[in-house]
Amino acid sequence: MSEPQQPAEDANPEELRLLERLRQGDEAAFASLVDRHHNALLRLAMAYVSDHSVAEEVVQETWIGVMEGLDRFEGRSSLKTWIFRILTNKAKARGVRESRHVSFSTVGASNDDADEPAVDPSQFRTTGHWAGYWTSYPQPWDEDTPEKLALSREGGVFLEKAIGDLPPNLRQVLVLRDVEGLDSKEVCAMLAVSEANQRVLLHRARSRVRRALETYVEGGLRPA
């Protein structure tokens, strides 16, 4: 799904121009960066620290780290990946201090992680030749469900809540991979988690969000 990571020599020319402007102190360039990523950073920070004002602080620290690090940024990853990596480092440090940091080494350790089926088991037959097959088929969603959901105000609020309801470790992986679209390997490195482990977390997170969306869609999508 994600693009392979590009080596620095053929980095996106648009991004190189942006970087050049940022290094020269172009305020409009920095403003565009803030507009693009500030709330996304806040969303991710909330997966590390419980308190909203602490999350705001972490994002502020991240931006300062970005300003101060621009000259050292080597372009080995995209600018976006680099910014999110600064955030995860700062948020982790903050989360440890707040002792709310989630360890990735032990998927399955907390109650939230107990083998959780992607689909409610009651939707599958339990007896006969077709045991394990659908009792009744799930209902297809309209083609334009993603647009309708993401772009309506109500849908947006619902989605943010569905993401916010995920346990922190699932939320971190889901936000970095599916909301921000970062590369799988980069996210593994950022969160210090193996690819196999990341897939397990991503699967649980996506499955939970799908279930939430299913209830929403079946409740009737209101027009944007």
Added chain:
Amino acid sequence: MTREAIKIFVLDYLAGRMTCGEFVELVTDYLEGSMTFWGRVRFHLHLGLCFGCRVHLKQMRQTIQTLGRLPEAPVPPAIREELLRRFRHVKAKSS
């Protein structure tokens, strides 16, 4: 053979009796491209025969698309201003 008999044959023997319950747990492995060749073959055989699992896979894809389209709300002006002020400050110091 009837259509149903073919379906049972394929699901039981060729797809190694992959149930829908098993299928739904493999969706992310599939989308991440981390399945073995035979794993993918079984997955596709099941997918080809099972309407419910086609719907489910589509819903998972739509879920991912939805998440990728989440719009970002505007940054509160006070916070934005403060960040720009700091940027000016850091840049003035370093040049």
